Amino acid sequence: MTAPSASVSTRDSSSLDETDGHTSDQATLTKQLLAECRQLRETVEAQKQTIEKQQQTITDQVSRINTLEDRVDELEADSEKTRDIARSASAKAEQAIADTDTQEDAETLPQGVEPSSSPLDFFANCRQSKIKELFVEQSNRSNTYWAICVAKRWPEFAQRRTDGSGIFFTRDHLETALTAHLGESPHRQTIHRVWDQLQDLGGEDVRVKRRQVGRSQEPKELLTMDMDTAEGLLDSRYLGLDLLEATAGKTRTGGVTPVVTGVTG
Structure with missing residues (x-):
């Protein structure tokens, strides 16, 4: 054990x-x-x-x-x-x-500045804040102001011709540009009025043409500008020259650039 x-x-x-x-x-x-x-x-x-x-x-x-x-x-x-x-x-x-009688000659204008070829060309080359003050704040002509703004933004919204000789706006282009500018889709009547203002302001610089792609499609209206005219809208050549005087219905330019009258809308 x-x-x-x-x-x-x-x-x-x-x-x-x-x-x-x-x-x-x-x-x-x-x-x-x-x-x-x-x-x-x-x-x-x-x-x-x-x-x-x-x-x-x-x-x-x-x-x-x-x-x-x-x-x-x-x-x-x-x-x-x-x-x-x-x-x-x-x-x-x-x-x-300078002798004001010789101011029609572009070579004698201050600093060699060329006169405007149209009201659109003139207003586009002035300071935008002054244009807004003139057409929006003082005279309630917003359509004119918007037409000028749209014209200046052609590099963003207009169509270039295939040969590079100019640009054109369709109503669709105009609507897109206004939407970007206003921050909302514009009323159809607004598009129509701005279209008319762009044509009126442009004078001979802006021409109306019609284009039809196919027989089954309705022809489209185009607002066309030569490339020189379009590029001239971006020159800013009247900034600082005090050419813009806000008056009821007209803008006098002191002989430096053609007198712009009858601007409505």
Whole structure:
């Protein structure tokens, strides 16, 4: 009976040793995992701080860029005003000494500025804010103002001729341009009135043509301009020359450019 007891005692001791070994390994593994967790937390915290610093740096840089852009806009505006003042002063000086009877000759105009070929050409080359003041704020002739704005935006909305010799507007082109300008789809009557104003203002510069693609299709009306005329709308050659005087129904230009009268709508 004594021998079996000794055998059992030996097995129990061995089992206890194995259990202690497993417990020790688990404790070691737990310590390692805890250490790794602490290291990961420290790494994450360090990265978080780095990201916050980078975000703050980006925010500061964006703020500086915005400030610089605002400053550039201010400088450009100041520069434009300065140029206008200088051009106006120069034009007035030349007009003061010039014989008004010879002003019909384009070569004698202030700073070599050419006279306008039509009311549309004249108004398109004046400052747009002044045109808006004249036709919208002072005389409630918005259709005239919109016609001028649409004409100036021909590079965006008009169709170029395939040979590059000119451009043309369809009523669809005009509707698209007015939608972009007004921020909403224009009323059909508005499209019709602006179309008529664009034709009236253009005089000989704007011609009406009809195009029919196929026999089954209705012919479309086109408002056409030569490329030289269209590009002339973008010259801004009357800015700063003080040629625009808001009066009831007419705009006198001091002899520098043909007198524009009878503008309605």
